[in-house]
Amino acid sequence: xxxxxxxxxxxxxxxxxxxxxxxxxxxxxxxxxxxxxxxxxxxxxxxxxxxxxxxxxxxxxxxxxxxxxxxxxxxxxxxxxxxxxxxxxxxxxxxxxxxxxxxxxxxxxxxxxxxxxxxxxxxxxxxxxxxxxxxxxxxxxxxxxxxxxxxxxxxxxxxxxxxxxxxxxxxxxxxxxxxxxxxxxxxxxxxxxxxxxxxxxxxxxxxxxxxxxxxxxxxxxxxxxxxxxxxxxxxxxxxxxxxxxxxxxxxxxxxxxxxxxxxxxxxxxxxxxxxxx
Amino acid sequence: xxxxxxxxxxxxxxxxxxxxxxxxxxxxxxxxxxxxxxxxxxxxxxxxxxxxxxxxxxxxxxxxxxxxxxxxxxxxxxxxxxxxxxxxxxxxxxxxxxxxxxxxxxxxxxxxxxxxxxxxxxxxxxxxxxxxxxxxxxxxxxxxxxxxxxxxxxxxxxxxxxxxxxxxxxxxxxxxxxxxxxxxxxxxxxxxxxxxxxxxxxxxxxxxxxxxxxxxxxxxxxxxxxxxxxxxxxxxxxxxxxxxxxxxxxxxxxxxxxxxxxxxxxxxxxxxxxxxxxxxxxxxxxxxxxxxxxxxxxxxxxxxxxxxxxxxxxxxxxxxxxxxxxxxxxxxxxxxxxxxxxxxxxxxxxxxxxxxxxxxxxxxxxxxxxxxxxxxxxxxxxxxxxxxxxxxxxxxxxxxxxxxxx
Numbered sequence: 248x249x250x251x252x253x254x255x256x257x258x259x260x261x262x263x264x265x266x267x268x269x270x271x272x273x274x275x276x277x278x279x280x281x282x283x284x285x286x287x288x289x290x291x292x293x294x295x296x297x298x299x300x301x302x303x304x305x306x307x308x309x310x311x312x313x314x315x316x317x318x319x320x321x322x323x324x325x326x327x328x329x330x331x332x333x334x335x336x337x338x339x340x341x342x343x344x345x346x347x348x349x350x351x352x353x354x355x356x357x358x359x360x361x362x363x364x365x366x367x368x369x370x371x372x373x374x375x376x377x378x379x380x381x382x383x384x385x386x387x388x389x390x391x392x393x394x395x396x397x398x399x400x401x402x403x404x405x406x407x408x409x410x411x412x413x414x415x416x417x418x419x420x421x422x423x424x425x426x427x428x429x430x431x432x433x434x435x436x437x438x439x440x441x442x443x444x445x446x447x448x449x450x451x452x453x454x455x456x457x458x459x460x461x462x463x464x465x466x467x468x469x470x471x472x473x474x475x476x477x478x479x480x481x482x483x484x485x486x487x488x489x490x491x492x493x494x495x496x497x498x499x500x501x502x503x504x505x506x507x508x509x510x511x512x513x514x515x516x517x518x519x520x521x522x523x524x
Numbered sequence: 525x526x527x528x529x530x531x532x533x534x535x536x537x538x539x540x541x542x543x544x545x546x547x548x549x550x551x552x553x554x555x556x557x558x559x560x561x562x563x564x565x566x567x568x569x570x571x572x573x574x575x576x577x578x579x580x581x582x583x584x585x586x587x588x589x590x591x592x593x594x595x596x597x598x599x600x601x602x603x604x605x606x607x608x609x610x611x612x613x614x615x616x617x618x619x620x621x622x623x624x625x626x627x628x629x630x631x632x633x634x635x636x637x638x639x640x641x642x643x644x645x646x647x648x649x650x651x652x653x654x655x656x657x658x659x660x661x662x663x664x665x666x667x668x669x670x671x672x673x674x675x676x677x678x679x680x681x682x683x684x685x686x687x688x689x690x691x692x693x694x695x696x697x698x699x700x701x702x703x704x705x706x707x708x709x710x711x712x713x714x715x716x717x718x719x720x721x722x723x724x725x726x727x728x729x730x731x732x733x734x735x736x737x738x739x740x741x742x743x744x745x746x747x748x749x750x751x752x753x754x755x756x757x758x759x760x761x762x763x764x765x766x767x768x769x770x771x772x773x774x775x776x777x778x779x780x781x782x783x784x785x786x787x788x789x790x791x792x793x794x795x796x797x798x799x800x801x802x803x804x805x806x807x808x809x810x811x812x813x814x815x816x817x818x819x820x821x822x823x824x825x826x827x828x829x830x831x832x833x834x835x836x837x838x839x840x841x842x843x844x845x846x847x848x849x850x851x852x853x854x855x856x857x858x859x860x861x862x863x864x865x866x867x868x869x870x871x872x873x874x875x876x877x878x879x880x881x882x883x884x885x886x887x888x889x890x891x892x893x894x895x896x897x898x899x900x901x902x903x904x905x906x907x908x909x910x911x912x913x914x915x916x917x918x919x920x921x922x923x924x925x926x927x928x929x930x
Contacts, residue, residue, distance in 0.1 A: 304830040305704070305816060307711045308554040314698065326828045351552060352814045356829030378552045378815065403556040405718060410558070428556050429716040 253344040253372045254397050254420035257295060258458040258479060266471065267480025268293060268512045269460055270487055271348065273300035273316035274333055275325030277495045283336045285501055290343045292505035293512035296460075298375065298482065301330055301349030308377045310432040312485040315492070327357050327365070334369040346373035346399060346420070351384070359386060363394040373397035373420045381417035388417065401425050402454065404446045411453035422454045423482065424461040426474055431463060432485025447477045468514040483511055538852065543732020543819075546855065548848035551731035553711075553818045560718045565733045567638045572740065577633065584629050585744060588662070589619045591626075593745075595752035595909070600879040605895065608762065608902035612882065612912040613749050615773065620655050622885065622914030623745060623773045624726055628655035630741030632663060635722035642666045642717065645724045646710040648675055648703030648769070649840030649887060650682025651914055652726025657691035667691040670709045674701035675839045681918050700833040703769075703843045707817050727770025728847030731818030735775075735847050742776025749909055750780055762906040763898065765790045766913065767890040768861065769805070769841035771850045773913035778859060779849075788860065791850060792894045794836035795863035805834035806863035807846040808854045821848040837866035837922060838886035840914075868893040870926045873916060885914035886922065 251259070261267060270289050275282055286297060302317035302325055309317070334345055347366060354362050354376070366374065374396050379387060381400050391398040397420035402411050405428060415422055426443045443461070450459055462482030465471050475481040490507045494500045538545045551561055571577040585591040593614040602610045615623035628645075635643060643660050646669070647653030653669040660667035669686055673695045676683050686693050699705040707729075714723045728738040753760050764781060766774035768791040781787045796804035804810060807822045814823035816831055824832040824844035836842040853859040864872070869886055872893035877883045884892060891910050902908065916923065 304699070305708055307708045307817070308556075308715060310712070321830060350815075352816060352823070352825065352831070353829030355814055356812075356825060356827070377554050378818075380551075380553070380555045380558050383550055383552055401555045403554075405559045406555060407559065414555070425556065428718050430712045 252395065252397055252420065253342065254296070254346070257344050258421065261479070266475050267295045267458070267460065268471070269296035269298055269462075269480065269482040270294045270508065271298040271300060271482060271484030272487065273302055273313065273320050274330045275302065275320035275323055276316040276488065277319060277491055279320070279323050279325055279329060279333075281501070282333050285504065286337050286343075287341065288501050288505040289508055290341055292508035294343065294508060295480070296344045296346065298346045298348045298484070299330065299334070301327060301347055301353060303350040303353060306350060308430055310430040310485060312432040312488050312492075316488045327353060327362065331365050331369040334371050338370045344372045346375055346397070347371050348375040348377070351376050351379050359390055363390040363396055366396050367394040371396065373399050375399045375401070375423060377401060381414055399423055402450055404428055408449065408453050411450060415454040415456050418457050421458045421460050421479070422450075424450050424459050424478065426461050426463045429463065432489070443474055444477075451477060468511055471511060486511075538849065539732065539736055543736070545849045545852035548813070548821050548851040549732055549735065549819050551818055552815045552820065553731045554715060556715050556718060557731070560714070561731055561733070563638065564634075567634055568733050568737055571634055571637060577637070581630055581633055584633075585626065589625050589629065590617065591744065592748045593617050595749060595756060597756075598880050601876065604875075604879055605899040607899045607904060608906035608908050610895070610908045610910065611756075611761070612880070612910055613745060613777065615745060615911060615913045616882065616884065616888070616915035620651070620658050621917065622651040622655070623742060623776065624652040625655040625658065626744055626776070627726065627738050627741040627772060628652065628659045628724060631722070631724040631737065632656075632659040632665070634737075635665075635724070636663065638722065640720060640722035642668070642721045643724055644668045644670070644710050644713050644721055645726060646670045646703065646706040647682075647726065648672070648706065648842060649838065649885065650675065650679040650686065650918060651840065651885070653691070653693070654682050654685050654689070656724050656726070657686040657689035660691065661689045668713070669693050670696050670706040670713070672696050672700070672702040672706050675703065675706070678922060679839055679918055680921070702834070702839065704831065704834065704845070711817070727772045727843075728775045728849060729770040729817055729819065729821070729845055735819065735849055738772050739775045739779050739849065742772050743779045745773065745776040745911060746778060746780035749777060753909065757907055760784055760787050761909040762786070763788050763790065763902065763908040764911070765792060765891040765894060765898070765908065766911040767792050767841065767887045768808070768846060768850060769794070769838075769843050769887060770845065771847035773911050775847060775849055777911045778853070782858060789858065790894065790898065791859050791861045792890045793861060793863040794838055794841035794869070794890055795865045796835040796837070798865055799863055802832070803835035804863070805836040805841050805843060807844060808850060808861040809863045811844070811846075813851065816845045819848045821851040822846050822854070837869060838890065840885070840887040841890065862894060862897070864890050864893040868896070870923065873919075873923055882912065883916035884912060885916045886919045888913045889916070
């Protein structure tokens, strides 16, 4: 694959100061039949990139929110085949870069070769496997290369400079910067922005090939701006799922989620002016 | 008498420097834990070579745990089968009542060496939790134990013991509320507090170097068994049995015996309500390779790769995974793995209690129960060693319930 993928093109297109916003959504949460429509709303409301969570029974890097969303999705029968079907549906009228994110065991059981073949065939762009750090599973790195799926890895505050460089070399698309040592969705915004600045400077120094998106603990536009000032953008997952959990299945829950996403990206003053699609 | 020490090339070198036993093992963990595992491996390999550390470990095992534990001839049990002589390796006589304390001491010494002040652990039956709470009390360290809410009910005595010893017991409400969920929660804690916290894993599972460390600290069981067999029988045993959940007592017993190919080794898993039903914990008999809790090993899982809920009457064996070295030993054929049901294990409790005056833990009772299948094939001039990994006081409520039922 010599031509650039959607993720690279997304970051190349970005010229102004506006941050790239990546949203994480567990595939099939809150209801598998709503995922495609929900993703359309997220994109229309300002999401630049979508991380689609592949639910797992034992998500050991995730806090209570994503554990809950994973459980709800699994109880409704979500599996890798149904996720590939969702991506095919989304692609019918969207070119948003899609990154599959999940734990390795369901992928192994599906069959590595079959998984990467189907990921490409359904037109996904990248993959994040939080329990497969660079160097632990060379076959996966080869399959990403072969099928043109971008491997995205994480750096954390306790990652050494040399390890950051190794992670940068092993990644394509972007590097996921975990702003705090912890599981997803469990830190307050203030705590995140206070501690993160020195770390981000170290990331900028060592991650030079790929753009950097920062995530973990971002719950508002203000959090996002504070944490991502030195990066290419930010990632929101648990806060989005918590918001949906609070309003689903009430009236206009999809539209309200869109409003929430617009506010995340642009802040509250923009909300009234931003016309609905 | 000289023991023949011929290193078996298939087993001598495992794991490799990346923590693989054949294809099993590894360290499939979030990036946050990679520096912590690097530090841990560094500290462990340094301690392993440090005579002062080894001396401290050995003297605590002797003076605090009460090692060495006896190898007890089980005369009436042997008579009951009328075949080979049966011996029990008495890990039930260790301080706190099970083999778990051997490893807890080794790891807490490592934690102190690394300057960690906060100890966390998971527990299923509560024996590892009690052992960890005990060594934390001994050294005056903060101790938090994660335990499934279901296990808190069925192993209440051990919960009270942990609290008395000063540990905080945190109930885990996710999934089946048993050992596997407790490990998830302990890993989440470690990810969140990686700077000051040492995670003492109790079984031979988890990312490298845990399975190796647990084996190292438990292999005192197998080493003593070799010396005692030579002293009491003049040779090594013909058959050696141990129960397998995650597999710490079994690997500690088996590993020193692996090069001695005439010694037949049997790991006994929990068949729950039967391996052909969905309610069992016989990972090596009914599972497929997969990745959980940081390593590649056999795993009970659905066709979609979701982790299946295990079931066993014994909380210590109620785990859908197994240590990676056991997966390697299974595939290599060096160890025979079999499974016995809840009912057979409960009969095993009764058998050992009535014949020898020793009430075994429900976990241990699985190895006892396998005698019914194995003993008819043995010869009178052979001898058998069972690792009596723990005592059954903690299980009295479960056992009493079973004795009342028809």
